[in-house]
Amino acid sequence: MVHSIVNLFFPKVCYACLNLLNDNEKTICIDCRHDLPVTNFHFDNDNTVSKVLYGRAKIENGTALFRFEKKGIVQQLIHGLKYKGYENIGLFLGDWLGGELKNIDSYKFIDVVIPVPLHKKKLKKRGYNQVAKFGQQIAESLRATYKDDTLLKVTNTKSQVDKKRLARWNNSDELFMLVNSESIENKHILLVDDIITTGATLEACIAVLNQAKNIKISIATMAIA
Numbered sequence: 001m002v003h004s005i006v007n008l009f010f011p012k013v014c015y016a017c018l019n020l021l022n023d024n025e026k027t028i029c030i031d032c033r034h035d036l037p038v039t040n041f042h043f044d045n046d047n048t049v050s051k052v053l054y055g056r057a058k059i060e061n062g063t064a065l066f067r068f069e070k071k072g073i074v075q076q077l078i079h080g081l082k083y084k085g086y087e088n089i090g091l092f093l094g095d096w097l098g099g100e101l102k103n104i105d106s107y108k109f110i111d112v113v114i115p116v117p118l119h120k121k122k123l124k125k126r127g128y129n130q131v132a133k134f135g136q137q138i139a140e141s142l143r144a145t146y147k148d149d150t151l152l153k154v155t156n157t158k159s160q161v162d163k164k165r166l167a168r169w170n171n172s173d174e175l176f177m178l179v180n181s182e183s184i185e186n187k188h189i190l191l192v193d194d195i196i197t198t199g200a201t202l203e204a205c206i207a208v209l210n211q212a213k214n215i216k217i218s219i220a221t222m223a224i225a
Helices: 002-009 030-035 048-052 073-083 088-101 120-126 132-142 165-171 200-209
Strands: 062-067 112-115 151-153 176-178 188-196 216-224
Touching: 048 062, 048 216, 062 088, 073 088, 073 188, 073 216, 088 132, 088 216, 112 132, 132 188, 151 200, 176 200, 188 200, 200 216
Parallel strands: 062 216, 112 188, 188 216
Antiparallel strands: 151 176
């Protein structure tokens, strides 16, 4: 009865279609979940993510949960996560991807999960890093350590949405710094982000992380454009 009353005044809706959720649904309704454009990269040994970074950054493995399509469900979910405070979306997606990766040999030996960081000014304004919950859930699934105090963003740039490839590439130069590098030495790191497009941001992060000794780096993102 209490649950019904709470749901009457604070109804739970699907973050994708905004329709009311049934009692057995969480975050996203069943219909929208079935419509999500999953990639299955990690199941199919697909190297699409690696190809984005080919010749620019060496990674062990790379995957993305969804394909990003303009005006699609994934865009709506990530927009809600980044700009509307719907952090539950990050939890949901991290739990989904982490649950899949923990059963795949190439991801079973991840030691540390590190999110692509936000600059402290943007973090203060938004109140959270949209990748944090996603990364934390994956780390929990893989029984890895989640670390957000090692890779830091030191330049506050404007949103890179709609910028051309060359501008995005140049904008990612010298944005990040590594602290306490000894804490990730000899580790296999999973670097997580929301979307991979040109790969410029991830490339910049990888270059900085490689200042640590004897590390391996893999990548996992919510989506690939």
